[in-house]
Amino acid sequence: MDIRKYLGTLILSVALLLASGTPGLAKNSRTVALNRDAALSGKTLPAGTYVVQWEAHSPQAVVEFAQRHKVVLSTEGKIEDRGKKYYSNVVIYDTAADGTSSISEIRFAGSSEVLVFNP
Numbered sequence: 625m626d627i628r629k630y631l632g633t634l635i636l637s638v639a640l641l642l643a644s645g646t647p648g649l650a651k652n653s654r655t656v657a658l659n660r661d662a663a664l665s666g667k668t669l670p671a672g673t674y675v676v677q678w679e680a681h682s683p684q685a686v687v688e689f690a691q692r693h694k695v696v697l698s699t700e701g702k703i704e705d706r707g708k709k710y711y712s713n714v715v716i717y718d719t720a721a722d723g724t725s726s727i728s729e730i731r732f733a734g735s736s737e738v739l740v741f742n743p
Contacts, residue, residue: 653677654732656713663726664689664741665699676730678703678739687739701739709736718743 657673669689674696678685680703689697710731717725730739 651677651679654713656715656730658715658727660717660725662715662717663724664697667697669697669727676739685739687741699741701741704738704740706731706736706738709734 654676655673656676658669658671660671662669662671672691674689674691676687676689678687678701683703685701685703687699687701688695710733712733714731715727716729716731718728719725726743727741728743729741732738
């Protein structure tokens with residue numbers, strides 16, 4: 625009887641571990657600093673440090689910007705492989721005629737993949 629109880633607990637534990645761990649394995653995450661306020665998907669992200677998480681759906685991606693463990697913006701982007709690795713995290717901005725900035729792409733240190741956002 626003790627073996628059945630042990631096996632039942634073990635199977636349940638493994639199932640819970642797999643169920644809770646799968647989304648975490650699918651997401652990529654990096655810390656990125658915005659040196660100025662920037663628009664993305666109709667919202668303004670204030671200058672600051674963000675954790676950028678994305679889940680790829682080849683080549684589309686769901687991207688989240690979080691601060692202090694709270695998601696402040698969720699949007700869609702596209703992953704492009706540029707064929708060369710970047711040395712640091714870099715945010716590329718577009719500047720409109722009125723001076724406002726928007727994020728067009730994010731390059732990540734040690735990766736040749738780039739997150740690209742539509743204007």
